Amino acid sequence: xITVSAVSKSRSGMQVLERVSLTGAEGTVTAIVGPSGSGxxxxxxxxxxxxxxxxxxxxxxxxxxxxxxHAPTRLERLRRDVGMVFQQFNLFAHLSVLDNxxxxxxxxxxxxxAEARGRGIELLDRVGxxxxxxxxxxxxxxxxxxxxAIARALAMRPRVILFDEPTSAxxxxxxxxxxxxxxxxxxxxxxxxxxxxxxxFARQAATWVVQLDAxxxxxxxxxxxxL
Numbered sequence: 001x002i003t004v005s006a007v008s009k010s011r012s013g014m015q016v017l018e019r020v021s022l023t024g025a026e027g028t029v030t031a032i033v034g035p036s037g038s039g040x041x042x043x044x045x046x047x048x049x050x051x052x053x054x055x056x057x058x059x060x061x062x063x064x065x066x067x068x069x070h071a072p073t074r075l076e077r078l079r080r081d082v083g084m085v086f087q088q089f090n091l092f093a094h095l096s097v098l099d100n101x102x103x104x105x106x107x108x109x110x111x112x113x114a115e116a117r118g119r120g121i122e123l124l125d126r127v128g129x130x131x132x133x134x135x136x137x138x139x140x141x142x143x144x145x146x147x148x149a150i151a152r153a154l155a156m157r158p159r160v161i162l163f164d165e166p167t168s169a170x171x172x173x174x175x176x177x178x179x180x181x182x183x184x185x186x187x188x189x190x191x192x193x194x195x196x197x198x199x200x201f202a203r204q205a206a207t208w209v210v211q212l213d214a215x216x217x218x219x220x221x222x223x224x225x226x227l
Contacts, residue, residue: 001026001191002160007046007056009039016042017053018215024208026159027189031196031206031223038212040195044162047193048084049075061159061191080108083153084162087169089145091137091152098124098133101152109156116155123151127181143174147181154185161185163194167201179205203227 002024009017017039024030032040045051047060049070058065061081063074070078091100101120105111111119124130127147137145146166153161163182167175179201186192186205196202202209202223209226211218219226 001028001061002030002047002193003059004043004047005057005059007043007053007058009042009046009051009053011042016215017046019056020212020215020217021056022208022210022217022220024191024193026191028207029186029190029192029194029205031194031202031209032212033196033199033202033209034212034218036197037214039215040212041164043212044084044164044193044195047160048082048162049078050084076108080156081159082162083156083158083160084164085146085149085153085166087165089137089142089149091145091148093137095136096133097129097135097137097140097148100137100148101155104152105155119155120151123154124148126154127151128177141174142170143177146170146174146178150178150181150185160191160193163192163196165195165197167196167198199227 004020004022006019006021007017008019020043034040042051046053047058049065052069054067063078098120101123102116105116105119106113121133124133127150129144129147167178183205206223209223210220
């Protein structure tokens with residue numbers, strides 16, 4: 001499902017990733033850990049084509065990424081299968097919670113409005129926000145907004161979901177709410193890659209852990225052994 005082969009990337013003359021390699025099987029969760037500045041988020045963005053790289057290769061969800069830039073149509077196909085949840089929620093403030101979740105399936109996948117709405121309501125129930133479908137994002141807590149962002153990613157039925165430190169902007173209570181949703185997805189067999197500083201959470205949710213240090217893989221292995 002996911003194979004990263006000797007990926008290297010530099011920025012402004014500095015090496016950000018150096019020959020990074022890892023694999024992630026279908027239905028598993030890969031946690032990427034390491035100190036700030038170790039290249040974790042950069043690696044995650046490479047998996048979704050948000051960052052380019054200079055050498056190596058990435059195979060993910062049936063798509064191949066090679067060094068250099070890619071055509072927009074190719075990236076669009078990739079992102080239908082590889083969703084991403086960011087640190088910030090990036091919800092559309094002028095739309096309701098349900099419309100935020102339904103928008104991409106309607107516009108990108110061409111789903112009829114009724115079908116997209118039904119899928120959106122089902123997903124909001126799944127993340128515990130069924131009662132907030134008509135609310136605007138600004139009226140929700142940070143943890144609730146992040147759960148909406150997860151529902152929005154799930155609405156595209158991606159084969160892989162990438163999480164870039166999804167709880168870093170949240171307080172402990174909200175962090176627990178979001179982590180509970182991610183752990184539930186892991187139990188359901190959703191393939192995921194999660195960048196996190198929270199080793200306890202990684203131990204609970206992940207199958208495989210990759211530790212980066214200064215852009216290199218310092219070590220990797222089963223979560224139970226690594227953490």
